[in-house]
Amino acid sequence: MPFAAWSALLAALTLLVMIALRPAPLPEDLFDQLTGDRSRGRLVFAASGCSSCHSAPEAKPGSAPVLSGGRGFKSPFGTFYAPNVSPGPSGLGFWTDVEIADAILNGVGRGSTHLYPAFPYTAYTHMSQQDAVDLIAYLRTLPPSPAANKSHDIGFPFNIRLGVGAWKLLYLREGWVLDNATSPELERGRYLVEALGHCGECHTPRNFLGALDTSRWLGGAPNPAGEGTIPNITSGGLAWSEDEITTFLKTGFTPTFDSAGGEMVKVIAGLSQLPQSDLEAIAAYLKAVPPID
Amino acid sequence: MTPMTKMPLISAVLGMVATVAVGANHVDPAVTAAIKSRQSHMQLFAFNLGTLGGMAQGKTEYDAEKAQVAASNLAALSSVDFSPYFVVGSSNADVSETRALPAIWEDPEGVLAALAQLQGATAEMADSAGGGLEGLQAAMSALGGACGACHQAYRAPYN
Structure with missing residues (x-):
């Protein structure tokens, strides 16, 4: 084949790959039949731990969260900075509900760009559409922040966002990790742990591409925020009863009256707002996942 | 160099090797004592919290x-001056027996604010615990918040 033909073939293949990896936006009328409920959205927000990453680093606990972003997350690929997701013009003020949902559910940003999976959309992709519109309705009630977004500090080749499209083909999945949730309580627990709570992001180890190793689901992992280990919370590593787990998620106290520490403090600040039945469902789910030694 | 003049050099080298070897395993006994003492102090908190928590949880x-x-x-325990426990050189960057983060020494104002929060929460508990279960339960939540506030910023996870 002459050189020109090779070049044409290569160009065509590149184009095909680029089309395949291009983000596919959600339909604009997706939420036409749904109405967001702000007070339900507050609970979705608490369960999803949004403020753990997006609140200003110096945020005061107790006051309405200001989601100014700016917090840095170190990773083997570079440092990611949480963006401003407050409702002001520097945040999500100009985004439509469907655009915000596209980011949360599919990791697609405004202007059809792939977002990096430091944002746990591989978990949020399982969020129900109703929870998403409720959450967005709540987000729009929060105080705006003028903070400017910080660019991620990512080296080549991870700074090529089309590569995230390939990563998504491999790791953005529809199915659940625990595929046999045999009761409504286990289904609820699975939804809270695998979708909203994104517990696996810290409690499950990652492979060399930064994707969660679901064969060791919730089996403990190196602390992504620094030193030490995030504990194994399957029954292979955590000997607490369901009642003790529920109490910990509500109060932050362990059965021996040590307290939660590190990132888990913010997680509990959110989870403790949920109804008791939700915390019991999380405990039941943790007892149902395969024990990891 | 004659054999005689070599001797001091060899001694010096051996001395350095010995120092390095001891340095790897040896922890200053004063540091160990301070770490043990502060961990014991935390255990006293946990013991008394257990009495209140058991009641708060209906157990x-x-x-x-x-x-x-x-x-x-608890109020008495939180009024203790903690500073002698936290000697310089006793963070988890210095020794492995502790989860105390260097942030404790880098951010004394933050530590004092967290301590003030604990003192406020234990004072509130001391005011309400004897007056009925509902008051105890309400004070427990603030107390948990105070424990967590300090452990969030200043304690590393287990290894």
Whole structure:
């Protein structure tokens, strides 16, 4: 084949790959039949731990969260900075509900760009559409922040966002990790742990591409925020009863009256707002996942 | 170099090797003592919290007198001057026996604010624990918040 033909073939293949990896936006009328409920959205927000990453680093606990972003997350690929997701013009003020949902559910940003999976959309992709519109309705009630977004500090080749499209083909999945949730309580627990709570992001180890190793689901992992280990919370590593787990998620106290520490403090600040039945469902789910030694 | 002039050099090298070898395993006994003491102090908190927490969670029956003693103990424990426990060189960057983060020494104002929060929460508990279960339960939440606030910023996870 002459050189020109090779070049044409290569160009065509590149184009095909680029089309395949291009983000596919959600339909604009997706939420036409749904109405967001702000007070339900507050609970979705608490369960999803949004403020753990997006609140200003110096945020005061107790006051309405200001989601100014700016917090840095170190990773083997570079440092990611949480963006401003407050409702002001520097945040999500100009985004439509469907655009915000596209980011949360599919990791697609405004202007059809792939977002990096430091944002746990591989978990949020399982969020129900109703929870998403409720959450967005709540987000729009929060105080705006003028903070400017910080660019991620990512080296080549991870700074090529089309590569995230390939990563998504491999790791953005529809199915659940625990595929046999045999009761409504286990289904609820699975939804809270695998979708909203994104517990696996810290409690499950990652492979060399930064994707969660679901064969060791919730089996403990190196602390992504620094030193030490995030504990194994399957029954292979955590000997607490369901009642003790529920109490910990509500109060932050362990059965021996040590307290939660590190990132888990913010997680509990959110989870403790949920109804008791939700915390019991999380405990039941943790007892149902395969024990990891 | 004659054999005689070599001797001091060899001694010096051996001395350096020995120092390095000891340095790897040896922890200053004063540091170990400080770490053990602060961990024991935390254990005293946990013991008294257990009395109140058991009642708050309905696992033991509410007893005004026992609740008051435990709450007064917590207030006394949080009024102690912690500074001698946290000697320089006793963070988890220095020794492996502790989860105390260097942030404790880098951010004394933050530590004092967290301590003030603990003192406020234990004072509130001491005021309310003897007056009924509902007051105890309400004070427990603030106390948990105070424990967590300090452990969030200043304690590393287990290895």
